[in-house]
Amino acid sequence: MRPYIREKKSFTFDEVPENTCFEAGYLTTVNSGWRSIRPAVNSEKCVGCEQCYLYCPDGVIAINDGKAVIDYDFCKGCGICAKICRIGAIEMEAERK
Amino acid sequence: MKKFLSGNEAFAEGIRLARPQVISAYPITPQTIVVERLSEMVEDGSLNAEYVHVESEHSALSCAIGASAAGARAFTATSSQGLLYMAECLYYAAGGRFPIVMMNADRSTALPWNIYGDQRDSLSQLDSGWIQAYAENAQEALDLALMSYRIAENKEVSTPFMANLDGFVLTHTYETVDIPDREQADRFLPPYETDNRIDFENPKNMAFSAGPDTNYIFKYKEHEGILAAKKAIIDTEKEFAEIFGRKYTGLTENYRTDDAEYIIVTLGSIAGLCRETADKLRENDIKAGVVRIRYMRPFPNEEISDVLRNARAYAVLEKDISFGNEGTVFTNVNSALKKTGLNVKGYNYIGGLGGRNISAADIEKIYTDIAKGTESVNFIGIGGEDNGK
C-alpha cells in the first residue's frame, strides 16, 4: 500500500473541505516528467539484495519475485539506485520521450 | 453553589466544568491565577486533563493545536505580550478550524512596559479569525468559559474562541459567583466530537498548503464559519438560560437604549460605570443609554446599527488605539452604520490605556460633550493636570 493516483483531481467550491484535513496519501500528479535519464534493471543480474529499495529517496523500487521493479510514474531518475547497486544490475539510460 | 471568586478563578471554575483534555499554558501577569487554579484542579483530581508546562506562549498554542488535531478538547490562557508572541499560532488555529478556547487577560502592550489593563492586545488580533468575547464580570466570565466550547465546537462554526477579561479590573476583582453543578454542566456541554482530526482508521493529512485556486475557498469558508457563530451564540445562550437560569443577550447588551438620545458603545468591565452614569443623567432628563459589545468577532453589525438608529449621537469608549488612525472599535461601529446608510453623529473616546482610571465624571462628560458636539477622536484626560489620579 502506498499513496496512489486518484481519479478526482480538481475540486469545486462545495467539494473543497471546510477545514485543512483531507484523506492521507491522495495523489493527483505523477513525477515521471522530471526524468532525463531512467534506471533500467537487468533482471538477469539482479539478485534482489534490496540495496536500491532501501536507498531510493522516492520509494519507487519494489522487489517482485526477487527482482527490482521500478514505478516509472514516480521515479525522478536521480540515479542513486544505479550507483548503489554493487553488481551493476541497474543502468541509467536516456529517457525515451 | 455560590463562591466568592476573582474573575480568573471564576473562569477556571468554568473551564473545570468544560472538561478540557489538554491544557497548555505559560504564565503571564495578570493571567497567572487561572493557570494556577487549573493546575491545582489537575493535581487534586477534580479535572482530568493533561497539563503541559510549555516553555513559551508560542508553544502553548502550538501544543493546543496539536491536541485539537488529535481530537481533544484543548485550553490555553495568556495576556498581552504572550498573545502577541503566539500571534502566528492564532491564525494557524483559526485556519485549521480548531475550536480551541483561550482566556486572554486584557493587558497593555509594551513599550513602555505596563502590566495593567487595556484592550490593545486582543483588539490588535481581530483579523486572526478567532471569535472574540469580552466579559464584564466574574459570573459572565465563568459562564463564557462553559459556553465557549459549545459555540466554538458547533459543526457550522469550528472556530477558536478567545474570551477576554479586563486585566486586574476583572481578573483580580472578587465577586460572588454562582458555580453550576457538574451534572448540569455535562448535560449542557457534551464531549468534543469532530472529523477534523487524526484518524487511524482513515488517516488524514492536515494543516496542508493550498494554492491560489483553492486557498481563497478555504479562507471564504473560514469566514462563513465565524459568521455562523452569530446563530450559535444565540442558540447556546438560550439553552444555557434553560438549564442554568441566567440569560445573556447575544453579541451586544443594551441598557436603556429604547428611547436613548445619547449612547455610549463600549466593551468589557467599564460598561458598569457607564450604566450607573446613564441612570444618573436620566434623573436630569438626559436620555442616556449604553451598548456593551459582548462579541467583537463576529461583529454585531446589525445589532449596532439597529440600536443606534434613533440616537442623536453616540460615543465609542474604548481602551484601544490604532496608531495613526483612531480606536478600532470606533472604526468597526462606524462601518456598521455606514453599511445601513445611517448618518448618526459618532465620536470616539480613547481612555484607560495602561490601566489609567476612567472615572464617572469622565463618562458623564462624554454624554454631555456628544450632546453639544465635539472632536471626532477624543483622549480622556490627556494633558490634564491630575494625570488620571
Added chain:
Amino acid sequence: MANKVAESISREEFFYGHKACAGCGGSLAVRAALKVLGPNAVSVLPAGCMSAVGFNFPQLCFSNNSIISTFAGTASMLTGVEAGLRARGYKDFTAVGFAGDGGTADIGIQALSGAIDRNDNIIYICYDNEAYMNTGIQKSGLTPFGAKTTTTPAGKNIHGNIRPKKNMFEIAAAHDIPYAATASVGYIYDFIQKVQKASQIQGTKYIHVIAPCPTGWGVAPDETVEIAKEVVDCGLWYLAEYENGGFKLNHKPKEFTSVESYLKKQGRFRHLTDEDIQVITASRDKKWEFISKNFVI
C-alpha cells in the same frame, strides 16, 4: 537473497509521490523512518522542504496521519498531538517529528528544549541538509564552516560561512534525554536501527541524521548517498548514541578518508583554500580527541 533490514521494516510506502528534488537526502530519511514506525506513526513536519514537497492540497503524499506545524512549533505540536491522543485513550501510536536543520537548531530549538525538558514521549528527527534549502540555500545554525550559501557568499574577503555547526546532538544530550543519536542517510542500516531503538524507548528521543541536498551542496543527484557516507568516513560527521547518561561511538573509521576530497567534490566548498581545509581538518581532529576521551568506543 533476503535483506534482514528490509525485512524488519514495513513494505508499505508512507511518503510517496512527493515533489522533493531528485536525489533528496531529506526525503530518504523521512521515508526510511516512517517505514520503521509503520502506519500508526503520526508525523509532524514544520514549514520546510518536506512539508513543502509533500502537502499541497489535493496532492497529499503521506499515507499515515501527518500534519504541518508552524516553523518554530515542531516539538510543541508533537507534544500536543501525543497528549491529545493519549487523553483520548490511544496507546499504540508514535508521534514523530521531522524538521530540518534550521527548523531544529535555529527557530525550533526552544520548543525542542521544552519537550526534552518535559520528557514528552516523542521522537524528534532532524534531517540536516546544512542550510535553509527550501528558501534557496541560506545559512542556518547547522551550516558548516566554509560552506558557501546564498547568505554566506564566498568572496575575496570572506570564504563562506565563518562559524562551525552547532552540536545539536550534544545539546540534546545535555538535557539528559533518554535517547539521542547521530546518523547519516549514507549509513541507512544504522539510521533504521536507531529509529527502531528510539521507538522502543519511553520519553523524548532525538535523532540527528545528515541528509545531503544535491541542489544546495552542489553534487549530482546520484551522489547523495555516497557523499553522506563520505562525510562519516572522512570524520567530519560521526555515528554515535547518547543513552543512560553516556556517549557511545557506533562506527570508528579505521583510517579517515581525505577531508579535501570530500570538500572539493561539492560546489559549496570548491572555493576553500588549503588553509581553510587545514582549519577544517584541525577541528575534526579536535572533535575526535574529545570523542576518544568522552565516548565509549
